[in-house]
Amino acid sequence: MQNHGLLTVGQSIEEAIFWFVSLEKCCQTQLLADAAAAGRGYQTIKIGDEEADVTYQIVGTSIGGYFSGTPLFQKMYKEEGKEFDDES
Numbered sequence: 001m002q003n004h005g006l007l008t009v010g011q012s013i014e015e016a017i018f019w020f021v022s023l024e025k026c027c028q029t030q031l032l033a034d035a036a037a038a039g040r041g042y043q044t045i046k047i048g049d050e051e052a053d054v055t056y057q058i059v060g061t062s063i064g065g066y067f068s069g070t071p072l073f074q075k076m077y078k079e080e081g082k083e084f085d086d087e088s
Contacts, residue, residue: 010069011062018069 001007006023010016030044037044047055 010065012066012069014069014073015062015065016069017072018065021072022068 006020006027008016008019008023010019033044
């Protein structure tokens, strides 16, 4: 899958979509930060494995992804003039 873009999975479509949107935003932010730093002759400071693990434990759960992704679907359905049913 090299050079095919981002790939995320989840136990629900809401979760998978939330992780995709979040990852895409993180990638965009990282590219902008790297470009800004390089333009000044610097490099960005990457977080360590321990910090990444703590972050994952706080926000990386399946249920967290589901609950964070559900409002995205509610907004989409509202914009399309449809009712949102999170039980389907």
